[in-house]
Every structure is written in C-alpha cells, then in structure tokens.
Amino acid sequence: MRKLLFFHSPWCPPCRFYEKEFILPLIRISGADKVQKINAQEEPFTTDKYSIDKLPAIVLLDGEQVKMNRTGAIDIKEIAEFLEGSDVN
Structure with a gap:
C-alpha cells in the first residue's frame, strides 16, 4: 500500500502551516488511511529510521520502499x- 508519512512536532509553527496547507487537503483528496502523522x-526511532533531520518532512x-523523502x-x-498508483517524479 502506498502511504505518506508526515513528520511534525506540536511546537513547530512551520509544521502547523504545512499541515494546514498541504496535509489536510491531501487527506481530503486521498483519504486519511493513506496519510500517517508522526x-x-x-x-524518535521512526524519525531516525527515515533519516528525518528537519521538520516538517514527508516520506x-x-x-516498504521509500520513493521520496x-x-x-x-x-x-x-x-x-x-x-x-501513479509514479512520482
């Protein structure tokens, strides 16, 4: 199954903006089952697993294959x- 992981933190103002402008519209289009907020x-183990060093970030x-980070x-x-189901550039 294809999925988007959204890495954020509650204290992060850019994360709140990103969620409002990108993640919530994406959930409306694709469905909540395809977007996981982390x-x-x-x-921290999941964050390290995907080499996230800046927030907000998506994977x-x-x-199990990472197509974009x-x-x-x-x-x-x-x-x-x-x-x-389409490929991403």
Missing part, C-alpha cells in the same frame, strides 16, 4: 496521484 518527538512509501512544499496533485 510526532517526531514521540517517535512517500510504496510498501522531502522537506518543503509539495505538489498536492502529484502526491495524490502517487498515492492512487
């Missing part, structure tokens, strides 16, 4: 298409 403070997974703006349409 509090980087509460899940796109196709099964990124900080910064995302193209919501492109990510939604990936979650539905």
